[in-house]
Amino acid sequence: MLVESVVKRTLGLKSWRVKRVTEGIEGLVVDVVPRRLSRPRCSGCGRKRTGYDTLSARTRRHVVCWSIPMAIRYARRRVKCKRCGIKVEAMPWSMGKSQLTLPLIIMLATFAKILSWEEVSRLFGVGWNTVKAAVAHAVEHCMANRDTAEFIAIGVDELSRQKGHVYVTNVYDLLDMRLLWTGEERGKEVLEQFFAEWGKERIGRIMCICCDMWDPYVEVIKERAKDAVPVFDKFHIVQHLSKAVDQVRR
Numbered sequence: 112m113l114v115e116s117v118v119k120r121t122l123g124l125k126s127w128r129v130k131r132v133t134e135g136i137e138g139l140v141v142d143v144v145p146r147r148l149s150r151p152r153c154s155g156c157g158r159k160r161t162g163y164d165t166l167s168a169r170t171r172r173h174v175v176c177w178s179i180p181m182a183i184r185y186a187r188r189r190v191k192c193k194r195c196g197i198k199v200e201a202m203p204w205s206m207g208k209s210q211l212t213l214p215l216i217i218m219l220a221t222f223a224k225i226l227s228w229e230e231v232s233r234l235f236g237v238g239w240n241t242v243k244a245a246v247a248h249a250v251e252h253c254m255a256n257r258d259t260a261e262f263i264a265i266g267v268d269e270l271s272r273q274k275g276h277v278y279v280t281n282v283y284d285l286l287d288m289r290l291l292w293t294g295e296e297r298g299k300e301v302l303e304q305f306f307a308e309w310g311k312e313r314i315g316r317i318m319c320i321c322c323d324m325w326d327p328y329v330e331v332i333k334e335r336a337k338d339a340v341p342v343f344d345k346f347h348i349v350q351h352l353s354k355a356v357d358q359v360r361r
């Protein structure tokens with residue numbers, strides 16, 4: 112497969128094309144240009160707008176190709192947007208001011224889930240700080256683009272750090288087994304905060320909420336998610352039963 116095709120597919124280019132690929136000491140440099148007559152999209156509102164001017168070319172590091180470093184070079188256009196003013200165009204491969212392409216950010220962050228950041232930095236030949244920044248960017252990107260309409264079963268639990276001196280309250284999506292929300296401290300206020308941020312519409316879709324048998328949580332759930340069935344998990348029920356049996360025995 113041609114390098115051009117690989118880049119085209121991995122970057123999701125539709126309104127752009129690969130002009131040329133050159134090889135230098137630093138690796139492969141891919142020059143990307145807009146297709147003729149394509150109108151740039153405003154990065155503020157996402158709408159197609161009239162072009163305003165073109166900035167000087169900028170290079171972003173891309174995913175390595177068979178151990179050969181690769182970079183994408185592109186001269187960004189600016190748009191004149193009725194709503195947002197003069198803005199740089201939106202590009203599917205870039206994220207804010209990052210020097211890395213979005214596919215590289217996602218790749219580094221994915222590997223950072225299974226390897227130490229040190230190992231990821233060695234594997235991809237980037238600095239430790241680059242891996243750290245990629246993880247932060249990936250979290251930001253995924254939080255902004257995640258689909259939260261389908262959560263119907265959530266779990267609430269607290270986590271203690273520093274030997275029980277610091278608490279955080281976590282809310283999980285129980286079907287997909289992933290963390291949805293985190294708040295400092297534990298108790299009524301913090302769970303209230305989750306419900307306030309999550310909004311009535313999404314809360315209305317939740318069918319069951321699992322939590323430990325702690326009164327402040329149960330109270331808030333009954334108050335804010337009336338249609339959801341409260342579920343107590345087996346671990347906490349067994350914990351209470353063991354305590355009761357122990358009490359009777361004593």
Ligand SMILES: [Zn+2]
Nearest residue numbers: 153156192195
């Ligand atoms: Zn705009």
